[in-house]
Each structure stands twice: as structure tokens, then as C-alpha cells.
Amino acid sequence: xxxxxxxxxxxxxxxxxxxxxxxxxxxxxxxxxxxxxxxxxxxxxxxxxxxxxxxxxxxxxxxxxxxxxxxxxxxxxxxxxxxxxxxxxxxxxxxxxxxxxxxxxxxxxxxxxxxxxxxxxxxxxxxxxxxxxxxxxxxxxxxxxxxxxxxxxxxxxxxxxxxxxxxxxxxxxxxxxxxxxxxxx
Numbered sequence: 001x002x003x004x005x006x007x008x009x010x011x012x013x014x015x016x017x018x019x020x021x022x023x024x025x026x027x028x029x030x031x032x033x034x035x036x037x038x039x040x041x042x043x044x045x046x047x048x049x050x051x052x053x054x055x056x057x058x059x060x061x062x063x064x065x066x067x068x069x070x071x072x073x074x075x076x077x078x079x080x081x082x083x084x085x086x087x088x089x090x091x092x093x094x095x096x097x098x099x100x101x102x103x104x105x106x107x108x109x110x111x112x113x114x115x116x117x118x119x120x121x122x123x124x125x126x127x128x129x130x131x132x133x134x135x136x137x138x139x140x141x142x143x144x145x146x147x148x149x150x151x152x153x154x155x156x157x158x159x160x161x162x163x164x165x166x167x168x169x170x171x172x173x174x175x176x177x178x179x180x181x182x183x184x185x
Contacts, residue, residue: 001134002129003125003128003129003130003131003134003135003138004131004134004135004137004138005138006125006129006138007122007125007129007134007135007137007138007139007141007142008138008139008141008142008145009142009173010121010125010142010173010174011118011121011122011138011139011141011142011143011146012142012143012145012146013142013169013173014117014118014121014142015118015142015143015146015147016146018116018117018118018146019112019116020109020112020113020116020118020143020147021146021147021150023108023109023112024037024041024109024147024150024151025150025151027040027101027104027105027108027151028150028151028152031101031104033101034151034152036100036101036102036105037101037102037105037151038144038147038148038151039102039105040101040102040103040104040105040106040109041105041109041143041144041147041148041151042140042144043106044105044106044107044109044110044113045109045113045139045140045143045144046136046140047110048110048113048114048119049118049119049122049135049136049139049140049143050136052119052120052122052123052126052139053122053123053125053126053132053135053136053139054126054132055123055126056122056123056124056125056126056127056128056135057126057127057130057132059071059123059127060126060127060130069181069182069184070182071127073178073179073180073181073182074178074182075120075123075124075127075178076124076174076175076177076178076181077174077175077178077179077182078178080171080172080173080174080175080178081171084168084171118139118142118143121139121174122135122136122139125138125139128177128181
């Protein structure tokens with residue numbers, strides 16, 4: 001149960017102000033069709049995070065406990081530092097519009113999530129916890145908690161959310177998890 005709740009909390013915080021959340025806002029503004037956008041985000045996230053968690057689970061079996069402790073500790077501390085770097089959306093999936101709103105969202109969101117903070121966090125969480133299903137469910141739920149309001153409410157919400165404060169909180173949590181892992185927790 002801890003894996004589920006930690007995954008939900010960390011990914012929800014990490015996603016606020018992230019490039020994929022900006023993509024959600026952009027898709028919502030562009031298409032004004034929330035249902036296919038939300039479904040595209042859900043499917044893209046579930047597939048992406050299932051693959052990321054599989055990598056994290058593989059890492060757990062591939063390295064010894066001492067090496068894993070260092071990999072996890074340094075990964076979480078690295079995530080804490082990365083949380084302090086603001087995201088911006090570099091490119092929009094302009095060439096995939098022939099797939100409709102759902103297809104465009106699915107492709108754009110899946111590609112935008114590659115190498116993203118939340119994907120890397122999913123790898124680390126799956127390596128830390130032995131519950132693959134809880135991590136994938138939690139990280140996917142965290143993405144939906146952060147992105148569905150962005151799709152439904154758009155920029156009205158974005159103006160009132162203190163993104164910098166949320167990133168500081170997420171960075172502190174990642175740093176604490178990294179220190180605990182390094183100390184031997």
C-alpha cells in the first residue's frame with residue numbers, strides 16, 4: 001500500500017508545471033474535447049509507466065542490494081535536483097493531427113513522457129518497491145490527478161497554483177528518500 005500512495009503523491013507533485021502538464025493545457029486549448037484528451041493521456045501514461053516500472057523491476061534483480069541502495073539514493077537525490085529545473089514545452093505534435101484528438105494526444109503524450117521526470121521517478125519507484133502493479137497504478141493515478149484538472153479547467157487553475165512551491169516540496173521529498181536510501185533505510 002505504501003508503494004501506491006508514495007507513487008501517487010510523488011508523481012502528482014512532480015507533474016505540476018511539468019512539460020506533459022503544459023502539453024495537456026495546450027491540447028485542451030487547441031481541441032476543446034476533454035474526453036478523448038483524458039483517454040489519450042491515460043493510455044499513453046499507463047503504457048509508458050508500465051515500461052518504466054518494468055525497467056525499474058529489472059534493475060532490482062540485476063544489481064546487488066548494496067549497489068541498488070546507491071543507485072536508488074543517487075537517483076532520488078538527482079530527481080530532487082531535477083525538480084528545481086523548470087520545464088517548458090519545446091515542441092508540439094503538429095504532424096500527427098491526422099490521427100484525431102485521441103490519437104494525437106496518445107502519441108504526443110507518450111513521446112513527451114519519454115525521459116521525463118515522472119518517467120524517471122517511475123523507474124526509481126519500481127526499483128525501490130517490489131510492487132510493480134502498485135507503482136504503475138500509483139504513478140498513472142498521479143499523472144491523471146495532475147493532468148485532468150489541467151484539461152478540464154485549463155489556464156484558470158494554472159494561474160492560482162504556486163508551481164515553484166510544489167516543486168520545492170517534491171524536491172524535498174525526493175531528497176529525503178534519497179538520503180534514507182543512502183543511509184541504509
